[in-house]
Amino acid sequence: MASGIVQFEHVGLRYGMGAEILSDLSFSLREGGFYFLTGPSGAGKTSLLKLLYLAQAPSRGAIRLFGEDAGRLGRGELPLLRRRIGVVFQDFRLADHLSAFDNVALPLRIAGVGESEIASSVGEMLDWAGLADRSGARPATLSGGEQQRVAIARAVITKPRLLIADEPTGNVDPDMALLLLALFDALNRIGTTVVIATHDIHLLSRMPSAEIMRLAKGKLADPTGALRHPPKGHRP
Amino acid sequence: MIRRGSGDGERRLLPPGGVTGPMPGIVAAMMFLTVLAAAASLGLAYLASSLGSGRALSVEIVSADAAAKARDAGRVLDIVSRTPGLEKARLVPESEVADSLRPWLGDVTAVDIPLPAIVEAEMRGAADLKALETRLKAAVPSARLSTSAEWLAPLAGFIAALRWLAAGILLIVAAASVAVVTLAARATLDTQGEMIELLHLIGATDSQIARLVQRRIAGDALLGSVIGGGAAFLLLIFLGERLAALGSDLLGGMSAPGADWWLLLLIPPLGALLAMLVARHAVFRALKRFP
Numbered sequence: 051m052a053s054g055i056v057q058f059e060h061v062g063l064r065y066g067m068g069a070e071i072l073s074d075l076s077f078s079l080r081e082g083g084f085y086f087l088t089g090p091s092g093a094g095k096t097s098l099l100k101l102l103y104l105a106q107a108p109s110r111g112a113i114r115l116f117g118e119d120a121g122r123l124g125r126g127e128l129p130l131l132r133r134r135i136g137v138v139f140q141d142f143r144l145a146d147h148l149s150a151f152d153n154v155a156l157p158l159r160i161a162g163v164g165e166s167e168i169a170s171s172v173g174e175m176l177d178w179a180g181l182a183d184r185s186g187a188r189p190a191t192l193s194g195g196e197q198q199r200v201a202i203a204r205a206v207i208t209k210p211r212l213l214i215a216d217e218p219t220g221n222v223d224p225d226m227a228l229l230l231l232a233l234f235d236a237l238n239r240i241g242t243t244v245v246i247a248t249h250d251i252h253l254l255s256r257m258p259s260a261e262i263m264r265l266a267k268g269k270l271a272d273p274t275g276a277l278r279h280p281p282k283g284h285r286p
Numbered sequence: 287m288i289r290r291g292s293g294d295g296e297r298r299l300l301p302p303g304g305v306t307g308p309m310p311g312i313v314a315a316m317m318f319l320t321v322l323a324a325a326a327s328l329g330l331a332y333l334a335s336s337l338g339s340g341r342a343l344s345v346e347i348v349s350a351d352a353a354a355k356a357r358d359a360g361r362v363l364d365i366v367s368r369t370p371g372l373e374k375a376r377l378v379p380e381s382e383v384a385d386s387l388r389p390w391l392g393d394v395t396a397v398d399i400p401l402p403a404i405v406e407a408e409m410r411g412a413a414d415l416k417a418l419e420t421r422l423k424a425a426v427p428s429a430r431l432s433t434s435a436e437w438l439a440p441l442a443g444f445i446a447a448l449r450w451l452a453a454g455i456l457l458i459v460a461a462a463s464v465a466v467v468t469l470a471a472r473a474t475l476d477t478q479g480e481m482i483e484l485l486h487l488i489g490a491t492d493s494q495i496a497r498l499v500q501r502r503i504a505g506d507a508l509l510g511s512v513i514g515g516g517a518a519f520l521l522l523i524f525l526g527e528r529l530a531a532l533g534s535d536l537l538g539g540m541s542a543p544g545a546d547w548w549l550l551l552l553i554p555p556l557g558a559l560l561a562m563l564v565a566r567h568a569v570f571r572a573l574k575r576f577p
Contacts, residue, residue: 104487104577159299
Protein backbone atom coordinates (compact mmCIF):
# COMPACT_ATOMS: atom_id res chain seq x y z
CA MET A 51 0.00 0.00 0.00
CA ALA A 52 1.27 3.46 -0.92
CA SER A 53 2.29 5.63 2.00
CA GLY A 54 0.14 8.66 2.69
CA ILE A 55 -0.80 11.23 5.30
CA VAL A 56 -3.35 8.71 6.66
CA GLN A 57 -3.07 4.94 6.53
CA PHE A 58 -5.63 2.49 7.88
CA GLU A 59 -4.57 -1.15 8.04
CA HIS A 60 -7.32 -3.68 8.76
CA VAL A 61 -9.01 -1.32 11.17
CA GLY A 62 -12.12 -2.44 13.00
CA LEU A 63 -14.23 -0.64 15.57
CA ARG A 64 -16.79 -1.93 17.98
CA TYR A 65 -18.33 -0.27 21.03
CA GLY A 66 -18.21 -2.49 24.08
CA MET A 67 -19.19 -6.06 23.25
CA GLY A 68 -21.43 -5.07 20.33
CA ALA A 69 -20.99 -5.94 16.68
CA GLU A 70 -18.32 -4.14 14.65
CA ILE A 71 -19.42 -0.71 13.47
CA LEU A 72 -16.48 -0.59 11.07
CA SER A 73 -14.90 -3.74 9.63
CA ASP A 74 -11.48 -4.31 8.21
CA LEU A 75 -10.88 -0.86 6.77
CA SER A 76 -7.64 -0.55 4.83
CA PHE A 77 -6.93 2.59 2.85
CA SER A 78 -4.48 5.40 2.39
CA LEU A 79 -5.10 9.13 1.95
CA ARG A 80 -2.41 11.06 0.16
CA GLU A 81 -1.15 14.43 1.30
CA GLY A 82 -3.00 17.27 -0.45
CA GLY A 83 -5.96 15.07 -1.44
CA PHE A 84 -9.62 16.12 -1.30
CA TYR A 85 -11.93 13.33 -0.16
CA PHE A 86 -15.67 13.03 0.27
CA LEU A 87 -16.92 10.36 2.65
CA THR A 88 -20.46 9.35 1.78
CA GLY A 89 -22.89 6.66 2.73
CA PRO A 90 -26.31 6.19 4.27
CA SER A 91 -27.11 7.19 7.81
CA GLY A 92 -25.75 4.66 10.27
CA ALA A 93 -23.06 3.49 7.82
CA GLY A 94 -20.35 4.54 10.28
CA LYS A 95 -19.19 7.83 8.76
CA THR A 96 -18.98 9.69 12.06
CA SER A 97 -17.23 6.71 13.68
CA LEU A 98 -14.67 6.69 10.88
CA LEU A 99 -14.10 10.42 11.30
CA LYS A 100 -13.64 9.90 15.07
CA LEU A 101 -10.90 7.41 14.32
CA LEU A 102 -9.34 9.93 11.93
CA TYR A 103 -9.24 12.76 14.45
CA LEU A 104 -8.17 10.44 17.27
CA ALA A 105 -11.33 10.77 19.35
CA GLN A 106 -11.62 7.01 19.32
CA ALA A 107 -9.10 4.20 19.36
CA PRO A 108 -9.74 1.29 16.98
CA SER A 109 -10.68 -2.12 18.37
CA ARG A 110 -8.22 -3.73 15.97
CA GLY A 111 -5.84 -2.81 13.21
CA ALA A 112 -3.43 0.10 12.95
CA ILE A 113 -3.85 3.76 12.10
CA ARG A 114 -0.88 5.77 10.89
CA LEU A 115 -1.16 9.54 10.82
CA PHE A 116 1.61 11.75 9.43
CA GLY A 117 3.84 8.70 9.39
CA GLU A 118 3.28 7.89 13.09
CA ASP A 119 1.54 4.78 14.36
CA ALA A 120 -1.12 6.37 16.60
CA GLY A 121 -1.57 3.15 18.57
CA ARG A 122 2.05 3.10 19.62
CA LEU A 123 2.27 6.70 20.74
CA GLY A 124 2.17 7.54 24.41
CA ARG A 125 -0.67 9.54 25.90
CA GLY A 126 1.53 12.61 26.11
CA GLU A 127 2.37 12.46 22.40
CA LEU A 128 -1.15 12.20 20.95
CA PRO A 129 -1.98 15.90 21.56
CA LEU A 130 0.84 16.80 19.16
CA LEU A 131 -0.85 14.77 16.42
CA ARG A 132 -4.25 16.26 17.22
CA ARG A 133 -2.83 19.76 16.85
CA ARG A 134 -2.03 18.93 13.24
CA ILE A 135 -5.66 18.02 12.54
CA GLY A 136 -8.46 20.55 12.12
CA VAL A 137 -11.97 19.31 12.84
CA VAL A 138 -15.30 20.89 11.90
CA PHE A 139 -17.84 19.08 14.02
CA GLN A 140 -21.36 18.42 12.80
CA ASP A 141 -22.78 20.29 15.79
CA PHE A 142 -20.03 22.98 15.62
CA ARG A 143 -19.07 22.52 19.30
CA LEU A 144 -18.52 26.21 19.91
CA ALA A 145 -17.89 27.28 23.50
CA ASP A 146 -20.93 29.33 24.50
CA HIS A 147 -19.03 31.41 27.04
CA LEU A 148 -16.42 32.53 24.51
CA SER A 149 -16.74 35.15 21.79
CA ALA A 150 -16.24 34.26 18.11
CA PHE A 151 -12.69 35.61 18.48
CA ASP A 152 -11.91 33.44 21.53
CA ASN A 153 -13.48 30.36 19.95
CA VAL A 154 -11.24 30.73 16.92
CA ALA A 155 -8.25 31.43 19.19
CA LEU A 156 -8.82 28.23 21.20
CA PRO A 157 -6.34 25.94 19.34
CA LEU A 158 -3.68 28.66 19.41
CA ARG A 159 -4.06 29.15 23.17
CA ILE A 160 -3.84 25.39 23.66
CA ALA A 161 -0.65 25.41 21.61
CA GLY A 162 0.80 28.18 23.79
CA VAL A 163 0.94 30.88 21.12
CA GLY A 164 1.48 34.41 22.45
CA GLU A 165 -1.48 36.78 22.71
CA SER A 166 -0.10 39.34 20.23
CA GLU A 167 0.34 36.64 17.59
CA ILE A 168 -3.11 35.31 18.39
CA ALA A 169 -4.64 38.77 17.93
CA SER A 170 -3.23 39.18 14.42
CA SER A 171 -3.82 35.58 13.26
CA VAL A 172 -7.39 35.39 14.54
CA GLY A 173 -8.17 38.86 13.15
CA GLU A 174 -7.00 37.76 9.70
CA MET A 175 -8.92 34.49 9.95
CA LEU A 176 -12.18 36.18 10.95
CA ASP A 177 -11.70 38.61 8.07
CA TRP A 178 -11.17 35.67 5.69
CA ALA A 179 -14.33 33.99 7.01
CA GLY A 180 -16.34 37.21 6.61
CA LEU A 181 -16.79 37.57 10.37
CA ALA A 182 -14.59 40.58 11.10
CA ASP A 183 -17.52 42.60 12.44
CA ARG A 184 -18.77 39.68 14.58
CA SER A 185 -15.57 38.92 16.47
CA GLY A 186 -16.97 39.92 19.87
CA ALA A 187 -20.27 38.09 19.44
CA ARG A 188 -21.11 35.00 21.47
CA PRO A 189 -22.28 31.88 19.56
CA ALA A 190 -25.85 32.31 20.81
CA THR A 191 -26.13 35.62 18.92
CA LEU A 192 -24.68 34.24 15.66
CA SER A 193 -26.72 32.77 12.82
CA GLY A 194 -26.26 29.11 11.85
CA GLY A 195 -24.04 30.07 8.93
CA GLU A 196 -21.92 32.36 11.09
CA GLN A 197 -21.50 29.65 13.70
CA GLN A 198 -20.46 27.26 10.94
CA ARG A 199 -17.83 29.69 9.71
CA VAL A 200 -16.51 30.24 13.24
CA ALA A 201 -16.20 26.46 13.56
CA ILE A 202 -14.32 26.28 10.26
CA ALA A 203 -12.09 29.23 11.18
CA ARG A 204 -11.24 27.46 14.46
CA ALA A 205 -10.45 24.25 12.56
CA VAL A 206 -8.03 25.94 10.14
CA ILE A 207 -6.45 28.64 12.34
CA THR A 208 -3.42 26.43 13.02
CA LYS A 209 -3.01 25.62 9.29
CA PRO A 210 -3.58 21.90 9.88
CA ARG A 211 -2.20 19.32 7.51
CA LEU A 212 -5.44 17.38 7.70
CA LEU A 213 -8.90 18.99 7.81
CA ILE A 214 -11.90 16.83 8.71
CA ALA A 215 -15.45 18.10 8.42
CA ASP A 216 -18.56 16.18 9.44
CA GLU A 217 -21.62 17.27 7.42
CA PRO A 218 -20.38 20.86 7.25
CA THR A 219 -23.23 21.98 5.02
CA GLY A 220 -26.01 20.18 6.83
CA ASN A 221 -27.35 23.27 8.56
CA VAL A 222 -26.82 25.99 5.97
CA ASP A 223 -28.62 27.15 2.82
CA PRO A 224 -27.31 26.22 -0.65
CA ASP A 225 -25.52 29.54 -1.19
CA MET A 226 -23.70 29.22 2.14
CA ALA A 227 -22.86 25.60 1.31
CA LEU A 228 -21.12 26.75 -1.88
CA LEU A 229 -19.26 29.44 0.02
CA LEU A 230 -18.05 26.87 2.58
CA LEU A 231 -17.00 24.50 -0.19
CA ALA A 232 -14.99 27.33 -1.72
CA LEU A 233 -13.27 27.81 1.66
CA PHE A 234 -12.35 24.11 1.83
CA ASP A 235 -11.15 24.19 -1.77
CA ALA A 236 -8.96 27.21 -1.04
CA LEU A 237 -7.40 25.41 1.91
CA ASN A 238 -6.86 22.29 -0.18
CA ARG A 239 -5.08 24.36 -2.84
CA ILE A 240 -2.52 25.47 -0.27
CA GLY A 241 -1.79 21.84 0.63
CA THR A 242 -4.25 20.83 3.32
CA THR A 243 -5.66 17.32 2.96
CA VAL A 244 -9.45 17.61 3.26
CA VAL A 245 -11.90 14.90 4.28
CA ILE A 246 -15.59 15.86 4.23
CA ALA A 247 -18.39 13.56 5.33
CA THR A 248 -21.60 14.50 3.55
CA HIS A 249 -24.95 13.33 2.22
CA ASP A 250 -25.13 16.28 -0.14
CA ILE A 251 -25.08 15.00 -3.72
CA HIS A 252 -24.87 18.57 -5.04
CA LEU A 253 -21.72 19.15 -3.02
CA LEU A 254 -20.09 16.08 -4.60
CA SER A 255 -21.01 17.25 -8.08
CA ARG A 256 -19.43 20.65 -7.40
CA MET A 257 -16.03 19.03 -6.83
CA PRO A 258 -15.59 16.55 -9.67
CA SER A 259 -11.90 16.15 -8.96
CA ALA A 260 -12.51 15.01 -5.37
CA GLU A 261 -12.08 11.35 -4.51
CA ILE A 262 -15.03 9.56 -3.00
CA MET A 263 -15.05 7.05 -0.18
CA ARG A 264 -18.38 5.28 0.17
CA LEU A 265 -19.18 3.62 3.46
CA ALA A 266 -21.96 1.04 3.77
CA LYS A 267 -22.62 -1.24 6.75
CA GLY A 268 -19.20 -0.50 8.15
CA LYS A 269 -17.31 -1.44 5.00
CA LEU A 270 -15.59 0.93 2.68
CA ALA A 271 -16.10 1.02 -1.08
CA ASP A 272 -13.68 2.86 -3.30
CA PRO A 273 -15.59 3.93 -6.41
CA THR A 274 -12.88 6.22 -7.73
CA GLY A 275 -10.13 3.70 -6.97
CA ALA A 276 -8.12 6.48 -5.41
CA LEU A 277 -7.82 4.94 -1.98
CA ARG A 278 -5.98 1.78 -2.90
CA HIS A 279 -4.21 3.20 -5.94
CA PRO A 280 -3.70 6.91 -5.27
CA PRO A 281 -2.49 8.91 -8.27
CA LYS A 282 1.11 10.02 -8.08
CA GLY A 283 1.76 13.63 -7.12
CA HIS A 284 -0.76 16.17 -5.93
CA ARG A 285 -3.99 16.91 -7.68
CA PRO A 286 -3.79 20.02 -9.87
CA MET B 287 7.91 19.28 22.85
CA ILE B 288 4.44 20.31 23.96
CA ARG B 289 4.31 23.90 25.05
CA ARG B 290 2.16 25.08 27.91
CA GLY B 291 -0.84 27.25 27.07
CA SER B 292 -0.56 30.99 27.57
CA GLY B 293 -1.58 31.86 31.13
CA ASP B 294 -4.35 34.48 30.93
CA GLY B 295 -5.85 33.11 27.75
CA GLU B 296 -5.77 29.58 29.08
CA ARG B 297 -7.50 30.68 32.26
CA ARG B 298 -10.53 31.77 30.22
CA LEU B 299 -10.97 28.42 28.52
CA LEU B 300 -13.42 27.10 31.09
CA PRO B 301 -16.50 29.23 31.78
CA PRO B 302 -15.95 31.67 34.65
CA GLY B 303 -17.06 29.94 37.83
CA GLY B 304 -16.63 32.50 40.58
CA VAL B 305 -17.73 31.42 44.03
CA THR B 306 -20.44 28.97 43.18
CA GLY B 307 -21.95 25.92 44.79
CA PRO B 308 -21.40 24.55 48.25
CA MET B 309 -17.66 23.80 47.85
CA PRO B 310 -16.20 26.82 49.75
CA GLY B 311 -18.75 26.36 52.58
CA ILE B 312 -18.03 22.65 52.92
CA VAL B 313 -14.27 23.23 52.87
CA ALA B 314 -14.68 26.01 55.47
CA ALA B 315 -16.56 23.60 57.79
CA MET B 316 -13.95 20.88 57.24
CA MET B 317 -11.07 23.29 57.84
CA PHE B 318 -12.73 24.62 61.03
CA LEU B 319 -12.97 21.08 62.40
CA THR B 320 -9.48 20.17 61.19
CA VAL B 321 -7.80 23.10 62.92
CA LEU B 322 -9.75 22.49 66.15
CA ALA B 323 -8.93 18.77 66.09
CA ALA B 324 -5.25 19.53 65.43
CA ALA B 325 -5.20 22.12 68.24
CA ALA B 326 -6.88 19.68 70.63
CA SER B 327 -4.41 16.96 69.68
CA LEU B 328 -1.46 19.29 70.15
CA GLY B 329 -2.71 20.74 73.44
CA LEU B 330 -3.55 17.33 74.88
CA ALA B 331 -0.14 16.04 73.84
CA TYR B 332 1.54 18.78 75.85
CA LEU B 333 -0.80 18.25 78.78
CA ALA B 334 -0.06 14.50 78.78
CA SER B 335 3.64 15.27 78.50
CA SER B 336 3.59 17.69 81.45
CA LEU B 337 1.67 15.21 83.59
CA GLY B 338 3.89 12.33 82.60
CA SER B 339 7.04 14.20 83.46
CA GLY B 340 5.91 14.44 87.12
CA ARG B 341 7.22 17.88 87.80
CA ALA B 342 6.42 17.86 91.53
CA LEU B 343 8.18 15.44 93.86
CA SER B 344 7.59 14.86 97.55
CA VAL B 345 9.16 12.74 100.29
CA GLU B 346 7.06 11.88 103.31
CA ILE B 347 8.68 11.04 106.65
CA VAL B 348 6.39 9.43 109.21
CA SER B 349 7.52 9.12 112.82
CA ALA B 350 5.82 9.46 116.18
CA ASP B 351 9.05 10.81 117.65
CA ALA B 352 9.13 14.51 116.84
CA ALA B 353 12.89 14.80 117.34
CA ALA B 354 13.67 11.79 115.14
CA LYS B 355 11.24 13.09 112.53
CA ALA B 356 12.99 16.48 112.47
CA ARG B 357 16.38 14.79 112.22
CA ASP B 358 15.25 12.49 109.38
CA ALA B 359 13.60 15.41 107.54
CA GLY B 360 16.89 17.26 107.67
CA ARG B 361 18.72 14.29 106.16
CA VAL B 362 16.10 13.90 103.42
CA LEU B 363 16.24 17.61 102.61
CA ASP B 364 20.01 17.39 102.35
CA ILE B 365 19.85 14.39 99.97
CA VAL B 366 17.11 15.90 97.81
CA SER B 367 18.93 19.26 97.61
CA ARG B 368 22.07 17.57 96.33
CA THR B 369 20.28 15.44 93.72
CA PRO B 370 20.92 16.61 90.13
CA GLY B 371 17.74 17.57 88.26
CA LEU B 372 15.87 18.65 91.37
CA GLU B 373 15.35 22.27 92.35
CA LYS B 374 13.61 24.35 95.00
CA ALA B 375 13.86 21.60 97.63
CA ARG B 376 12.23 22.67 100.89
CA LEU B 377 10.80 21.28 104.08
CA VAL B 378 7.11 22.02 104.07
CA PRO B 379 6.21 23.87 107.27
CA GLU B 380 4.00 21.90 109.66
CA SER B 381 1.34 24.62 109.48
CA GLU B 382 1.11 24.17 105.73
CA VAL B 383 0.75 20.40 106.15
CA ALA B 384 -1.98 20.98 108.70
CA ASP B 385 -3.76 23.39 106.35
CA SER B 386 -3.74 20.84 103.55
CA LEU B 387 -5.38 18.27 105.84
CA ARG B 388 -7.98 20.67 107.25
CA PRO B 389 -10.69 19.86 104.61
CA TRP B 390 -10.66 16.21 105.64
CA LEU B 391 -9.60 16.12 109.25
CA GLY B 392 -10.47 19.58 110.56
CA ASP B 393 -8.04 21.48 112.78
CA VAL B 394 -5.37 18.83 113.40
CA THR B 395 -3.28 21.20 115.51
CA ALA B 396 -6.01 21.12 118.21
CA VAL B 397 -5.69 17.35 118.64
CA ASP B 398 -2.72 15.17 119.24
CA ILE B 399 -2.21 13.71 115.73
CA PRO B 400 1.37 13.16 114.60
CA LEU B 401 1.75 14.89 111.25
CA PRO B 402 4.24 13.64 108.67
CA ALA B 403 7.19 15.79 107.68
CA ILE B 404 7.18 16.52 103.98
CA VAL B 405 10.11 17.54 101.81
CA GLU B 406 9.16 18.66 98.33
CA ALA B 407 11.05 19.70 95.23
CA GLU B 408 10.53 20.46 91.56
CA MET B 409 11.97 18.33 88.82
CA ARG B 410 13.84 20.12 86.09
CA GLY B 411 15.06 17.87 83.36
CA ALA B 412 15.98 14.26 84.00
CA ALA B 413 16.44 13.20 87.61
CA ASP B 414 17.41 9.65 88.54
CA LEU B 415 14.52 8.88 90.87
CA LYS B 416 15.52 5.24 91.42
CA ALA B 417 18.97 6.26 92.67
CA LEU B 418 17.35 8.91 94.84
CA GLU B 419 14.95 6.38 96.34
CA THR B 420 17.83 4.01 97.10
CA ARG B 421 19.79 6.76 98.87
CA LEU B 422 16.72 7.87 100.81
CA LYS B 423 15.92 4.32 101.98
CA ALA B 424 19.52 3.88 103.10
CA ALA B 425 19.54 7.10 105.09
CA VAL B 426 15.92 7.17 106.32
CA PRO B 427 14.11 3.81 105.95
CA SER B 428 10.68 5.36 106.70
CA ALA B 429 10.96 7.94 103.91
CA ARG B 430 8.39 7.48 101.14
CA LEU B 431 9.08 9.06 97.77
CA SER B 432 6.24 9.97 95.43
CA THR B 433 5.90 12.09 92.33
CA SER B 434 2.85 13.84 90.96
CA ALA B 435 3.13 11.55 87.94
CA GLU B 436 2.11 8.60 90.10
CA TRP B 437 -1.14 10.04 91.30
CA LEU B 438 -1.83 11.76 88.03
CA ALA B 439 -1.23 8.56 86.05
CA PRO B 440 -4.96 7.66 85.57
CA LEU B 441 -5.66 11.23 84.45
CA ALA B 442 -2.67 11.15 82.10
CA GLY B 443 -3.99 7.92 80.60
CA PHE B 444 -7.39 9.46 80.05
CA ILE B 445 -5.84 12.52 78.44
CA ALA B 446 -3.72 10.31 76.19
CA ALA B 447 -6.91 8.54 75.07
CA LEU B 448 -8.52 11.92 74.33
CA ARG B 449 -5.44 12.87 72.38
CA TRP B 450 -5.73 9.78 70.17
CA LEU B 451 -9.41 10.52 69.76
CA ALA B 452 -8.57 14.04 68.56
CA ALA B 453 -5.96 12.63 66.18
CA GLY B 454 -8.53 10.13 64.88
CA ILE B 455 -11.06 12.91 64.30
CA LEU B 456 -8.34 14.84 62.49
CA LEU B 457 -7.75 11.90 60.14
CA ILE B 458 -11.48 11.36 59.53
CA VAL B 459 -12.03 15.04 58.74
CA ALA B 460 -8.99 15.04 56.43
CA ALA B 461 -10.29 11.93 54.63
CA ALA B 462 -13.74 13.52 54.31
CA SER B 463 -12.10 16.66 52.89
CA VAL B 464 -10.31 14.58 50.26
CA ALA B 465 -13.62 12.92 49.34
CA VAL B 466 -15.37 16.30 49.06
CA VAL B 467 -12.66 17.71 46.81
CA THR B 468 -12.72 14.57 44.65
CA LEU B 469 -16.49 14.90 44.26
CA ALA B 470 -16.10 18.60 43.43
CA ALA B 471 -13.51 17.78 40.77
CA ARG B 472 -15.81 15.17 39.26
CA ALA B 473 -18.73 17.62 39.34
CA THR B 474 -16.61 20.19 37.50
CA LEU B 475 -15.65 17.55 34.95
CA ASP B 476 -19.30 16.59 34.51
CA THR B 477 -20.62 20.13 34.12
CA GLN B 478 -17.75 21.14 31.85
CA GLY B 479 -17.58 17.75 30.12
CA GLU B 480 -18.29 19.03 26.60
CA MET B 481 -15.77 21.82 26.86
CA ILE B 482 -13.15 19.51 28.30
CA GLU B 483 -13.73 16.97 25.51
CA LEU B 484 -13.40 19.76 22.94
CA LEU B 485 -10.12 20.92 24.48
CA HIS B 486 -8.90 17.33 24.43
CA LEU B 487 -9.84 16.91 20.76
CA ILE B 488 -8.09 20.07 19.60
CA GLY B 489 -4.85 19.06 21.25
CA ALA B 490 -4.92 20.02 24.93
CA THR B 491 -2.76 17.79 27.08
CA ASP B 492 -4.10 16.13 30.22
CA SER B 493 -1.90 18.48 32.25
CA GLN B 494 -3.41 21.56 30.63
CA ILE B 495 -6.95 20.36 31.32
CA ALA B 496 -6.07 19.31 34.86
CA ARG B 497 -4.54 22.75 35.45
CA LEU B 498 -7.79 24.45 34.46
CA VAL B 499 -9.91 22.31 36.79
CA GLN B 500 -7.48 22.30 39.69
CA ARG B 501 -7.08 26.09 39.48
CA ARG B 502 -10.81 26.52 39.96
CA ILE B 503 -10.99 24.00 42.81
CA ALA B 504 -7.91 25.47 44.49
CA GLY B 505 -9.58 28.90 44.46
CA ASP B 506 -12.71 27.54 46.14
CA ALA B 507 -10.64 25.47 48.59
CA LEU B 508 -8.40 28.41 49.50
CA LEU B 509 -11.41 30.62 50.19
CA GLY B 510 -13.03 27.91 52.32
CA SER B 511 -9.75 27.25 54.14
CA VAL B 512 -9.23 30.91 54.99
CA ILE B 513 -12.80 31.29 56.30
CA GLY B 514 -12.85 27.99 58.24
CA GLY B 515 -9.28 28.29 59.49
CA GLY B 516 -9.80 31.94 60.50
CA ALA B 517 -12.93 31.08 62.49
CA ALA B 518 -11.09 28.23 64.23
CA PHE B 519 -8.15 30.48 65.17
CA LEU B 520 -10.48 33.11 66.61
CA LEU B 521 -12.15 30.42 68.71
CA LEU B 522 -8.76 29.10 69.87
CA ILE B 523 -7.61 32.58 70.89
CA PHE B 524 -10.84 33.04 72.86
CA LEU B 525 -10.46 29.65 74.55
CA GLY B 526 -6.79 30.38 75.30
CA GLU B 527 -7.74 33.57 77.09
CA ARG B 528 -10.42 31.78 79.11
CA LEU B 529 -7.89 29.06 80.00
CA ALA B 530 -5.34 31.61 81.13
CA ALA B 531 -8.00 33.30 83.27
CA LEU B 532 -8.54 30.03 85.18
CA GLY B 533 -4.96 30.14 86.46
CA SER B 534 -4.91 26.35 86.64
CA ASP B 535 -1.49 24.73 86.78
CA LEU B 536 -2.96 21.53 85.40
CA LEU B 537 -4.74 23.06 82.40
CA GLY B 538 -1.80 25.42 81.89
CA GLY B 539 0.03 22.32 80.71
CA MET B 540 -2.02 22.48 77.51
CA SER B 541 -0.03 25.52 76.43
CA ALA B 542 2.52 24.40 73.90
CA PRO B 543 5.53 26.52 73.02
CA GLY B 544 4.46 29.33 70.69
CA ALA B 545 6.33 27.94 67.69
CA ASP B 546 4.23 24.78 67.77
CA TRP B 547 0.98 26.71 67.77
CA TRP B 548 2.20 28.63 64.73
CA LEU B 549 2.36 25.27 62.93
CA LEU B 550 -1.44 25.28 63.00
CA LEU B 551 -1.33 28.27 60.66
CA LEU B 552 0.11 25.99 58.00
CA ILE B 553 -3.02 23.83 57.96
CA PRO B 554 -5.24 26.10 55.76
CA PRO B 555 -2.66 26.58 52.96
CA LEU B 556 -1.71 22.91 53.19
CA GLY B 557 -5.41 22.04 52.95
CA ALA B 558 -5.75 24.15 49.78
CA LEU B 559 -2.62 22.51 48.34
CA LEU B 560 -3.98 19.06 49.17
CA ALA B 561 -7.27 19.99 47.49
CA MET B 562 -5.37 21.01 44.38
CA LEU B 563 -3.41 17.76 44.26
CA VAL B 564 -6.52 15.65 44.89
CA ALA B 565 -8.37 17.54 42.13
CA ARG B 566 -5.45 16.99 39.77
CA HIS B 567 -5.43 13.28 40.50
CA ALA B 568 -9.22 13.04 39.99
CA VAL B 569 -8.99 14.90 36.66
CA PHE B 570 -6.20 12.66 35.37
CA ARG B 571 -8.23 9.59 36.29
CA ALA B 572 -11.36 10.97 34.63
CA LEU B 573 -9.48 11.91 31.44
CA LYS B 574 -8.48 8.30 30.94
CA ARG B 575 -11.90 7.68 29.40
CA PHE B 576 -10.73 9.76 26.45
CA PRO B 577 -8.24 8.04 24.11
